[in-house]
Amino acid sequence: MPVTLMILIAMAAVVLVLAIYRKVVSRNEDDLVHLAEGSDPLIANQRKTEHSLSVIDRAGKILTAATILYGVALAASYLYIGLTKPSL
Numbered sequence: 223m224p225v226t227l228m229i230l231i232a233m234a235a236v237v238l239v240l241a242i243y244r245k246v247v248s249r250n251e252d253d254l255v256h257l258a259e260g261s262d263p264l265i266a267n268q269r270k271t272e273h274s275l276s277v278i279d280r281a282g283k284i285l286t287a288a289t290i291l292y293g294v295a296l297a298a299s300y301l302y303i304g305l306t307k308p309s310l
Contacts, residue, residue, distance in 0.1 A: 233289040
């Protein structure tokens with residue numbers, strides 16, 4: 223198996239792991255609005271979870287785009303090599 227294809231598979235695996243990790247982090251998400259006094263710890267926890275999810279989402283979007291671009295470039299290079307290779 224070519225190294226370039228192994229890199230693409232590894233990138234896709236990281237995207238999948240990141241999606242699973244996001245699901246695990248968001249499982250404990252509290253999506254209620256807390257307005258009462260004494261709910262400061264709940265609000266702090268919501269902010270922490272929101273920050274974690276935004277970092278995971280940003281990394282996921284960047285890595286997904288990079289994986290797609292790399293896959294398209296790899297497919298184009300294989301297609302180009304296949305079309306320009308002299309037939310025997």
